[in-house]
Amino acid sequence: MDVSRKYDVNAADCPSRAVLEHVTSRWGVLVLALLRDEGSLRFSELRRAISGISEKMLAQTLQTLERDGFVHRVAQPVIPPRVDYSLTGLGREAAAHVWGLARWVEERLPQVQEGQQRYDLARAAATR
């Protein structure tokens, strides 16, 4: 573990690694980035906005992020029942990082795809 810092994600037993995994989980990244854009969303709105996510995975992801203190869950006292999700102050900080990363990937995708093609061609040539 790096002595200059108290917590170190490179250490398997450091609790920071688990939290990093929550924030960078497949669905965690997308939920955080989306809540940053939208402010507050209902469960059903999140589910519709993130294609491919199952009800179970969305519920698990939200619960983990709520437990870490990143997501605020408010059950509205209305009929039919309605639950809204938004970012906490801490969650907004985490979301700023993953949002920036998501937008960067979208922007740079053409360059990444060119790189992938070059790599695949070089490998094909090497094994011919």
Next chain:
Amino acid sequence: MDVSRKYDVNAADCPSRAVLEHVTSRWGVLVLALLRDEGSLRFSELRRAISGISEKMLAQTLQTLERDGFVHRVAQPVIPPRVDYSLTGLGREAAAHVWGLARWVEERLPQVQEGQQRYDLARAAATR
């Protein structure tokens, strides 16, 4: 898909989602952040620095990041054989994002752990 941008990680079939998953993968995050700190590392150095990673997972992670054009692999013509890994220009951009996130998680861990304790206590009280 958001019409204001060409690629959208929220769309399951958009290739940007797969690239985001490479960059945010359990080991991808750690490899990118570490190479940003260290500049260039050998396979064995990476393996030692990231506790818990297997040889197979490190090899797979490096290959994926190399294919995406984030990591540069140089096999040194020496005996015994030696392979160095470093970030490309594109990889440095990606690494800046995940490095910032990793350091943020390490810094904020005490607050996250307090939140987790509050959450667990509230749940325990609610089910008593």
